[in-house]
Amino acid sequence: MLRRLAPALLTLVVVALGITALTARPQRAAPERTADFVVLAGVAGLRWEDVDAQTTPTLWRMARDGSIGSLSVRSAHRPTCPVDGWLTLGAGSYAAWNGSRQSEGCPPTAVTVEQPDGIGANLPDQESVVRHNQERLPWGTVPGALSESVRCSVAVGPGAAVAAARPFGRVDRYAAALPEDPAELLGSCVLSIVDLGTVTGEDPARRAAAAREADARLARVLAARPPRSVVFVAGVSDTDVPSRLHVAVADGPGWERGWLTSASTGREGYLQLVDLAPTALTALGRPMPERLFLGRPAVSVDGRPADLATAIAQPADADREAAAQRRVADWFFALLAGVQVLLAVAVLPLLRRARRHAGPYGPEPVSPRVVSVVELLLIAAALAVPAALLADAVPWWRGDHAGVYFAGVTVVLLAAATAVVRLAPGYASTLGPLGAVAGLTTLAVGVDVLTGARLQLNGVVGYSALEGGRYAGLGTVGLGVFLAGALLSAGWLAQRVRRSWRPMVVVAVGGVAVVVVGSPYLGADPIGAIALTAGLSVAAAISAGGWLTISRLAWATMAGLALTIGFAVLDLRRPAAERGSLGRFLAAVGDGTGGLTVHRSSTANFETLVNSPLTVLALAGALLVWFALLQPWGGLMRLFGIYPAVRAAMAGTAVAAVIGGLLGGDALDVAGAAGALVVPMAALAALRVLDHSTDRTLPDAAGQRDGEPDGDDASGGDAPGGDGDGPGGGDGPGGGHTGGPGGDGPDGDGDGPDDGGPGGDGGGPTTGSRADGRATRANDGDRASTDRPSTEVTAS
Numbered sequence: 001m002l003r004r005l006a007p008a009l010l011t012l013v014v015v016a017l018g019i020t021a022l023t024a025r026p027q028r029a030a031p032e033r034t035a036d037f038v039v040l041a042g043v044a045g046l047r048w049e050d051v052d053a054q055t056t057p058t059l060w061r062m063a064r065d066g067s068i069g070s071l072s073v074r075s076a077h078r079p080t081c082p083v084d085g086w087l088t089l090g091a092g093s094y095a096a097w098n099g100s101r102q103s104e105g106c107p108p109t110a111v112t113v114e115q116p117d118g119i120g121a122n123l124p125d126q127e128s129v130v131r132h133n134q135e136r137l138p139w140g141t142v143p144g145a146l147s148e149s150v151r152c153s154v155a156v157g158p159g160a161a162v163a164a165a166r167p168f169g170r171v172d173r174y175a176a177a178l179p180e181d182p183a184e185l186l187g188s189c190v191l192s193i194v195d196l197g198t199v200t201g202e203d204p205a206r207r208a209a210a211a212r213e214a215d216a217r218l219a220r221v222l223a224a225r226p227p228r229s230v231v232f233v234a235g236v237s238d239t240d241v242p243s244r245l246h247v248a249v250a251d252g253p254g255w256e257r258g259w260l261t262s263a264s265t266g267r268e269g270y271l272q273l274v275d276l277a278p279t280a281l282t283a284l285g286r287p288m289p290e291r292l293f294l295g296r297p298a299v300s301v302d303g304r305p306a307d308l309a310t311a312i313a314q315p316a317d318a319d320r321e322a323a324a325q326r327r328v329a330d331w332f333f334a335l336l337a338g339v340q341v342l343l344a345v346a347v348l349p350l351l352r353r354a355r356r357h358a359g360p361y362g363p364e365p366v367s368p369r370v371v372s373v374v375e376l377l378l379i380a381a382a383l384a385v386p387a388a389l390l391a392d393a394v395p396w397w398r399g400d401h402a403g404v405y406f407a408g409v410t411v412v413l414l415a416a417a418t419a420v421v422r423l424a425p426g427y428a429s430t431l432g433p434l435g436a437v438a439g440l441t442t443l444a445v446g447v448d449v450l451t452g453a454r455l456q457l458n459g460v461v462g463y464s465a466l467e468g469g470r471y472a473g474l475g476t477v478g479l480g481v482f483l484a485g486a487l488l489s490a491g492w493l494a495q496r497v498r499r500s501w502r503p504m505v506v507v508a509v510g511g512v513a514v515v516v517v518g519s520p521y522l523g524a525d526p527i528g529a530i531a532l533t534a535g536l537s538v539a540a541a542i543s544a545g546g547w548l549t550i551s552r553l554a555w556a557t558m559a560g561l562a563l564t565i566g567f568a569v570l571d572l573r574r575p576a577a578e579r580g581s582l583g584r585f586l587a588a589v590g591d592g593t594g595g596l597t598v599h600r601s602s603t604a605n606f607e608t609l610v611n612s613p614l615t616v617l618a619l620a621g622a623l624l625v626w627f628a629l630l631q632p633w634g635g636l637m638r639l640f641g642i643y644p645a646v647r648a649a650m651a652g653t654a655v656a657a658v659i660g661g662l663l664g665g666d667a668l669d670v671a672g673a674a675g676a677l678v679v680p681m682a683a684l685a686a687l688r689v690l691d692h693s694t695d696r697t698l699p700d701a702a703g704q705r706d707g708e709p710d711g712d713d714a715s716g717g718d719a720p721g722g723d724g725d726g727p728g729g730g731d732g733p734g735g736g737h738t739g740g741p742g743g744d745g746p747d748g749d750g751d752g753p754d755d756g757g758p759g760g761d762g763g764g765p766t767t768g769s770r771a772d773g774r775a776t777r778a779n780d781g782d783r784a785s786t787d788r789p790s791t792e793v794t795a796s
Contacts (some may be wrong), residue, residue, distance in 0.1 A: 254300065
């Protein structure tokens, strides 16, 4: 009865863990009305390195008394040029000015502003801009949504006119330049948008002069601000390539001396350009337009250093790191893909010659020294991503040669991690390196997530705040290596216990991983948690042996669906501003706008598939597995027959990685990151299991097989319910690579036919018997016969 109920109980445990992790959210007080007037002042290109007490004294004092943060200026165009930034500010969603432009750089864009009555203004191009954003871009953006949400708005300068123009082009009140005394103008409407100028170029003197002029205009704004008002200063766009992080400052009631953050970033000290529109409306106590804003209201949180210079140094340093990250990440992943492809090619001849031949003739075996070197290279390749993650603990980006410093730090950490695996107990066993590498990877990524994912933010193998996709929790690469490491660790541990306990071990380890991935306090990736749940269910179902039968697949599918439905129902019950990505998508489906989300996801999948080096990793790994490791000479099928829990872990990893990438809009990136860990370890384990293919396991005095607990029978395999290598087991008479009759059938777990089939892929009565009468060592594929006494027999 317990055996029959086990799948149902495991399914319930996985679902309960997942829903608990996904639905528990940090308690944040809802933003409240804090002002009667809001002034949004923008300076295109303004970065934190431009702010100091001498050059920008007004902004310095405002930052000292108010709240500060790093502003990501992502728009619908890359890079975000000034006109795109102003348009995005007024839309509250990713927007772009229409017209043909270069893919890089920001050429001057003339904006026609007409003033027919001397009070307001009109943008004759606004109609075509709205049509361009509605019909040709996937965001469904409505330019002017912010101005449409208030009765009256003021714009000063051409950039502000772009932000304040209503969808039909009208600007309520407009001034081409800031008056000497703008008090009357700023007090005429509850919302004012002011263009303070542009800071461009890389020449320090030129940037300082432009920042000084903008600061002088800001001084006039602050002197004339209406009573009970909030003033926001934002570097609304890029002016050069590459993109950078920009200034965000808020000053007014409720914004005193803190860090700016929003629900769209989930990271203290970071907010997006699309957050400014909902922030302005929330400060004024106005309702949000439904389904128009992608951003979330910003709030001020405590924790900022008391010294302003120290506080400003943090976002300035983050800007330098984010700028360096993009350059270094491109060559790192290209190099990683190239190295892994070369290793895959180098492993092929070793696989063909790794298995010992029973007869006197055969190819000369590869030198053990060469095999040892290749094994170390495979371990280093698998540990490359964790080493690169840990390298961000060292501020390599502060030097003039950031890429060289990063490479040096990564190589040192990679050598240290490889040495740890090499010197770890059990390295000589077949699964020793796999378990050590999986454990180190899971530990490295898990500790980073538990401590706030600081190494992933703007990290080479993490995510960039410049991209605007993620600011906290697990990134794409982190998710791939973490789910692979967690499932391989679970399989490695499960292989060391009795068959009946293996699903419980897999669920215990994988369940913790689901919580880490999905919890809003930790990984904050509900899509990743759902994908990991599906992979975990598959792994648990086949960890005890046998194939993925219809009943097992049904339980795995039910677990994934139950988790998804449970989370979706609870997410939909939250207020609209607090919903996660799944809840927002289902709400959009309900009101007929879900097609935009599907279109954005499919577009992102295609772009990632075509442009990402991780796609090469995923495809190269799949080709190596399918055309080499899974072939009769490749060793992976033999490995799967002897170690069903490892087979389950690898199958679960493939399922989770593919689902997580496709649903998250990352195509094969998650699979590529997971493959960077799994494929080298699979190749190494296959090499070792082939090297032991002629060894035989014989019973010892206690009737145990090496690596198995008490209770195994004396026939060299397991007792009923086992998966041993004795007669009727994986490598018994008539065995070969994957086992003789009954590998996981009647003498296995009773799930059906044997794994290997009669004769496996070998032949003869006992694969590995020596024709010249030499002794055959007793070995189960893990360690030599010298580990136990009296285990040698002589072939007659």
